[in-house]
Amino acid sequence: MTLIKSALAIVEKDLKAEFHSKEMLSVMLVFALIVLVIFNFAFDVKKQIVQDIFPGMIWITFYFSGLLGLNRSFFIEKNQDCLLGLMLAPVDRSVIFVGKMLSNFIFLLIIEILTLPLFFIFLNIALPQNLALFFLVLFLGSLGFVAIGTFLAALSVNTRASDILLPVLLFPVLIPVVLGSVAATKGIFLNMPITDWSIWLKILGVYDLLFIVVPFMLFEILLEV
Amino acid sequence: MIELIDITKKIGDKVILKNISFKVSSGEFITVLGPNGAGKSTLFKILALLMKPTSGTLKIGGVQVKDGGINLRAKLGVISHNSFLYDSLSARDNLMFYAKMYGLDLAEKAVKEVIRQVGLELSYYQAVKTFSRGMLQRLAIARCLLTNPEIVLLDEPYTGLDQQAIGILNKVLLSLKEEKRTVLMITHNFEEGVEFSDRIFIINRGQLIFSEPNNFEIKTLKDIYLQKVGITA
Amino acid sequence: MEKNNLWELILGGIAYLSIVVALYLIFLVAPEERVMGIVQKIFYFHVPSAWVAFLAFFVVFIGSIMFLFKRDYYWDAVSLASAEIGVVFTTIVITTGPIWAKTVWNAWWTWDPKLTTAIIMWFIYLAYVVLRLAAGEEEKTARFAAIFGIIGFLDVPLVFAAGRWWQKTFHPIIFNNSNGGLDPAMKPAFFVSLFAFTILYFYFLVKSTKINLAQREINRLKDAVNEKIYG
Numbered sequence: 118m119t120l121i122k123s124a125l126a127i128v129e130k131d132l133k134a135e136f137h138s139k140e141m142l143s144v145m146l147v148f149a150l151i152v153l154v155i156f157n158f159a160f161d162v163k164k165q166i167v168q169d170i171f172p173g174m175i176w177i178t179f180y181f182s183g184l185l186g187l188n189r190s191f192f193i194e195k196n197q198d199c200l201l202g203l204m205l206a207p208v209d210r211s212v213i214f215v216g217k218m219l220s221n222f223i224f225l226l227i228i229e230i231l232t233l234p235l236f237f238i239f240l241n242i243a244l245p246q247n248l249a250l251f252f253l254v255l256f257l258g259s260l261g262f263v264a265i266g267t268f269l270a271a272l273s274v275n276t277r278a279s280d281i282l283l284p285v286l287l288f289p290v291l292i293p294v295v296l297g298s299v300a301a302t303k304g305i306f307l308n309m310p311i312t313d314w315s316i317w318l319k320i321l322g323v324y325d326l327l328f329i330v331v332p333f334m335l336f337e338i339l340l341e342v
Numbered sequence: 343m344i345e346l347i348d349i350t351k352k353i354g355d356k357v358i359l360k361n362i363s364f365k366v367s368s369g370e371f372i373t374v375l376g377p378n379g380a381g382k383s384t385l386f387k388i389l390a391l392l393m394k395p396t397s398g399t400l401k402i403g404g405v406q407v408k409d410g411g412i413n414l415r416a417k418l419g420v421i422s423h424n425s426f427l428y429d430s431l432s433a434r435d436n437l438m439f440y441a442k443m444y445g446l447d448l449a450e451k452a453v454k455e456v457i458r459q460v461g462l463e464l465s466y467y468q469a470v471k472t473f474s475r476g477m478l479q480r481l482a483i484a485r486c487l488l489t490n491p492e493i494v495l496l497d498e499p500y501t502g503l504d505q506q507a508i509g510i511l512n513k514v515l516l517s518l519k520e521e522k523r524t525v526l527m528i529t530h531n532f533e534e535g536v537e538f539s540d541r542i543f544i545i546n547r548g549q550l551i552f553s554e555p556n557n558f559e560i561k562t563l564k565d566i567y568l569q570k571v572g573i574t575a
Numbered sequence: 576m577e578k579n580n581l582w583e584l585i586l587g588g589i590a591y592l593s594i595v596v597a598l599y600l601i602f603l604v605a606p607e608e609r610v611m612g613i614v615q616k617i618f619y620f621h622v623p624s625a626w627v628a629f630l631a632f633f634v635v636f637i638g639s640i641m642f643l644f645k646r647d648y649y650w651d652a653v654s655l656a657s658a659e660i661g662v663v664f665t666t667i668v669i670t671t672g673p674i675w676a677k678t679v680w681n682a683w684w685t686w687d688p689k690l691t692t693a694i695i696m697w698f699i700y701l702a703y704v705v706l707r708l709a710a711g712e713e714e715k716t717a718r719f720a721a722i723f724g725i726i727g728f729l730d731v732p733l734v735f736a737a738g739r740w741w742q743k744t745f746h747p748i749i750f751n752n753s754n755g756g757l758d759p760a761m762k763p764a765f766f767v768s769l770f771a772f773t774i775l776y777f778y779f780l781v782k783s784t785k786i787n788l789a790q791r792e793i794n795r796l797k798d799a800v801n802e803k804i805y806g
Contacts, residue, residue: 119445126442130431137469138430193428202426202485204392206443207415265726272719278709285705289698290726293733296741316740324733331729335722338643342392354648354714355795 120215123208127216132223134193141189142224149182149232157239167240172302175236176258176295182232183225183262184287187270188280190221195274204340214336218267218329225259245305254305257321258298264325265290268332272339297321343368343493343524344389349398351384351548358384359395360548368492369522371515371538373556375529376545377571382528385545386497389526391415403492416444419491421514423501425482429471433462433481436470437488444489452488460484479507483514494518496527500534508534532563546571583781590778593771600764608758614678619764621671623772624664625693630776631661632696632728635703639724642717648791649784651717654724656783658703660776665697686745688738695734699727713794 135141156174160166194200203213236242245251266287273282297317304314344366351359359381366372376382387393388400391411400407402414420426427436434453441449457463460480465473473481486494499511515538518525527535536542536556544552544567552570601619608615638654641647672690673683684690706723710716 122445123443126439129442130428130435130439133435134428134430137432140430193430196429197427198422198424199426199428201392201422201424202440203443205390205415205418205420205426206440207412207445208443209412268726269723272722275715276706276710276719278705282706282709286702286723289695289702290730292695293730293737296737300741300744314744320733320737320740327729327733328726331726335725338718339722341718342387356798 120209120212123206123212124216124219127203127213128220128223131190131217131220135224141186142227144189145182145186145224145228146231148185149178149228150235152178152181153232153235153239167242168306171236171240171242172299172306174240175233176298176302178232178236179225179229179259180262180291180295182228183221183259183266184284186221186224186228187263187266187287188274188283190217190224190267191270191274192280200340201342204342209337210340211333211336213340214267214271214333217271218263221267222260222263225263226255229255229259242306246308247305247311250311251302251305253318254298254301254321257318257325258294258301261294261297261321261325261328262291264332265294265328268328268336268339271336275339293320293324297324343370343403344526345399345401345404347399347401349388349395349400351381351388351393352396353384358548359388362398362545362548362550364543364550364553366524366526368524370540371519371525371527372541372543373527373529373532373536373539374543374545375532375567377530379547380545381548382530382545383497386495386528390418390420390495416489417492419486419489419494420497421483421486421494421499422497423499425478426485427470427478427481430469432467432469433457433473433484434466436481437485440485440488446489456484456488457481459487475504476507476510479503479510483511491523493524493526496525496529498529498531499527500529500531511535512538532567533560536560536563544570583778586774586778586781590771590774593767593774597764597768597771600767605761605764606758611679614675617671617675619768621668621675622765623769624667624671625689626769627772627776628661628664628668628693628696629731630773631657631664631780632700632731634780635661635724636728639721639728642721643725648717649788651721652784652787652791653780654720655707655787656780658700658724659783660779662697662700662704664772664776665693665700668693669697686738686742688735688742691738691741692731692735695738696731699730703727713791 153174156178160170160174191200194203200213204210237244266283269286269290270280270283273280273286276282297320301314301317301321303309304311304317346362346364349359349362350357362385374382374385384393388395391402391407391414394410400411402411403417405414407414428439431439434457437453437457438449441453446452454463454466457466460483462477462480462484465477470478470481500508503511512535515525515527515535519538525538527539529535539556542552542554542556542558542563543550552566558566597619601616605616605619607613634657635654638650638657642650642654669690672687672693676685676687676690677683703720703723707716707720710719
């Protein structure tokens with residue numbers, strides 16, 4: 118029980134801090150918008166092409182924007198050695214992982230909710246028939262990203278190379294999530310029958326489970342002083 | 343209150359701490375001196391239950407530390423040269439967060455009280471990033487005392503402090519003594535704070551080479567220290 | 576010490592011999608494939624390399640787990656050695672693959688799930704090596720590398736699964752699976768090649784681990800000397 122309570126305390130702390138400073142969300146949001154605009158110019162916005170690449174576009178935007186957030190989330194813990202302050206508390210260190218993962222998840226969702234409508238508007242994309250399924254894919258894709266991302270962010274921030282190491286470590290490992298979320302999104306927006314692409318939901322599900330559980334177990338070792 | 347029996351710590355091939363044994367009684371104030379690389383910060387990490395020793399026994403409050411002693415961390419308070427405080431949060435939110443992490447009941451009340459104790463009531467809702475260095479130091483102390491720790495560990499607390507801040511810290515040390523908390527201060531600076539100690543320990547090259555009641559003048563202590571540590575003038 | 580050297584010599588000898596035999600079988604015994612011609616012989620190097628790359632990664636995985644359990648740097652040396660060898664063999668896979676694909680199907684990349692997995696593995700290996708360079712002090716390097724070694728390996732089956740479904744969904748199979756129908760006359764060459772590559776891998780692993788351990792010892796001695804001089 119204390120695990121959940123403590124993790125939620127961390128989430129609350131991160132949300133409050135972000136609410137005051139707005140540093141992370143503003144950067145993520147602006148970045149996402151810039152990427153959207155660049156895509157607009159880089160790809161000739163003829164209707165058919167856009168339909169095809171739309172799923173890829175939104176996920177690339179979210180992942181790169183999310184990357185900024187991941188780095189940030191551990192930078193604030195490095196400041197004044199707050200991470201040590203957390204480790205001194207009478208809680209399992211894995212709690213820190215869960216708390217951080219959840220706050221990163223919330224931040225990413227916020228960015229997605231804010232930028233998706235703009236994507237739809239600028240690129241003239243019709244809303245998918247099954248909105249609920251789309252939200253499910255957003256959920257699973259974002260969760261996978263945030264789970265392994267938070268873990269590897271904690272790792273990279275503790276190295277000499279610090280945050281620049283994170284994309285090198287994260288993106289190869291993230292491939293199943295990238296493929297899964299893009300393929301499933303494609304399936305939804307092309308209104309394909311769910312049986313055609315439901316396998317991707319399973320892949321995302323397995324990935325999310327695996328890369329929440331394993332990092333959870335390894336986090337204690339990662340944070341050894 | 344604190345008991346170390348034959349504590350050894352190896353990292354990789356290096357032996358950082360070797361057969362360290364000592365006892366600290368409840369309410370005692372110990373200063374641990376030693377040059378850089380002596381193993382002080384490793385000792386601190388083991389005492390703070392951040393790190394497991396390679397071998398040996400550690401007892402906190404008579405209870406042997408097993409499996410990292412997560413629950414025993416609740417008895418400890420730490421004051422370090424870092425404040426462990428979040429810039430973007432207010433004084434109140436910072437302490438409320440730690441109150442939750444330590445599972446304190448009646449958190450708001452405890453937070454208000456300890457902030458009052460360090461004289462920061464007027465900045466209760468102020469964001470920490472607007473604090474002066476002195477205010478930051480005081481809030482860090484408040485953070486430590488919030489959980490009413492039986493044992494207070496200080497890790498190089500005088501680093502980077504100006505005269506005024508040193509004065510504040512010394513007052514705090516005095517009050518810790520008066521409140522009969524067990525205090526262990528690890529430092530390489532023996533000009534400050536030593537006067538509060540009941541005993542002096544000296545660590546060098548991972549071993550406890552000196553452990554005596556504090557009946558020294560600072561000058562004599564300095565000489566003994568330099569001699570023990572083997573620094574030629 | 577002497578006994579170890581003897582085993583090493585034997586291993587090296589077997590590796591050398593089996594490579595020679597394999598080359599003989601590949602170029603002088605195995606028939607040339609009708610359609611693809613001599614380029615098909617890349618197959619005898621491509622597939623065993625892929626097998627070795629995966630084996631190497633598995634050893635990194637085991638080595639990483641063993642290190643985290645035992646904290647014995649021997650396992651760290653093994654993991655690093657295996658990773659380095661793995662990079663080399665994975666590079667062979669992702670270069671021979673496209674060469675073959677271009678010659679046979681006139682396309683550099685085929686979205687074959689095995690090739691996709693290979694190139695992702697290549698990136699993960701690379702990340703492993705970069706991490707080791709960037710981590711900092713020795714204990715942290717070994718620990719972080721071990722953690723990443725575990726994470727990376729667990730990812731590979733998922734990458735393969737994703738790659739397979741990606742191919743099925745978006746690039747329906749026009750290309751025939753390369754392993755289908757191995758002519759019996761080619762089998763000796765193939766299996767000897769497989770054997771040779773595997774023995775070669777182990778030989779490299781043994782040697783490379785020794786080098787890594789020696790490197791550690793050198794560093795340890797350097798530190799000890801510094802301690803003695805400067806105290």
